[in-house]
Amino acid sequence: MNDAPAASGFRIQFQPMEEGGVIVTGETVLDCARRMRVRLASSCGGHGTCMSCAIQVVDGVIPEPTQADADAFSQRRLDQGWRRACLVEAAGDFTVLIPARSTAAPVRTQVDGQAAEVDLDPAVKDYVIELAPPSMEDMEGDDGRIFHALAKLDDAPLLASAGDMDIGILRILAPALRDWKWRARISVFGGEVIAAGPPGSHALGMAVDLGTTNVSAVLVDLVSGESLAS
Numbered sequence: 226m227n228d229a230p231a232a233s234g235f236r237i238q239f240q241p242m243e244e245g246g247v248i249v250t251g252e253t254v255l256d257c258a259r260r261m262r263v264r265l266a267s268s269c270g271g272h273g274t275c276m277s278c279a280i281q282v283v284d285g286v287i288p289e290p291t292q293a294d295a296d297a298f299s300q301r302r303l304d305q306g307w308r309r310a311c312l313v314e315a316a317g318d319f320t321v322l323i324p325a326r327s328t329a330a331p332v333r334t335q336v337d338g339q340a341a342e343v344d345l346d347p348a349v350k351d352y353v354i355e356l357a358p359p360s361m362e363d364m365e366g367d368d369g370r371i372f373h374a375l376a377k378l379d380d381a382p383l384l385a386s387a388g389d390m391d392i393g394i395l396r397i398l399a400p401a402l403r404d405w406k407w408r409a410r411i412s413v414f415g416g417e418v419i420a421a422g423p424p425g426s427h428a429l430g431m432a433v434d435l436g437t438t439n440v441s442a443v444l445v446d447l448v449s450g451e452s453l454a455s
């Protein structure tokens with residue numbers, strides 16, 4: 226395919242698609258590729274703010290890098306002919322390799338949405354508890370202390386049995402409780418203790434919207450309901 230306008234310029238060859246033609250003086254490689262209908266990614270629309278249009282000049286005259294490319298690529302990559310197609314113009318006849326990732330359709334993220342007031346009612350409930358340290362008179366295990374402390378709370382979670390604690394917590398529980406001076410934030414889900422942390426720490430949850438073409442996720446503080454990141 227070659228529908229280059231009748232204007233002065235240099236010969237350009239696109240690899241691996243074996244397309245070639247004339248790149249017009251003052252035209253960028255990206256503009257030339259678009260004119261020739263050669264597939265080349267341009268996530269930022271050709272404004273030089275992404276790297277999706279990276280190409281490599283593999284034969285012929287390698288154009289001098291723009292300052293922006295000199296800042297974006299390592300010296301080794303620059304010496305190998307790497308440039309951004311939206312910034313580079315021809316300095317002579319040349320062959321350009323378009324790597325596979327520069328032909329891929331851009332992946333976009335969508336994190337905008339409408340915020341609405343909702344009553345915070347997470348499935349994971351957090352409780353801050355204070356435990357009595359073990360003594361010669363009270364040698365109950367650390368997990369039992371937690372269950373008994375939870376049972377005393379007004380809004381006590383329904384724990385199915387004293388064995389309902391994630392094995393990952395049991396592994397760190399003994400040193401952690403002593404580090405935390407016998408105070409802890411305990412997270413309960415479905416009658417099982419699934420997390421523990423020092424008092425003052427917050428349980429975080431992630432709200433995920435899985436659409437047919439978009440995926441978005443928001444990190445939420447499960448105590449305050451505040452959106453922390455998206």
Ligand code: FES
Binds near residue numbers: 271274
């Ligand atoms: S299209 Fe984004 S940097 Fe070239």
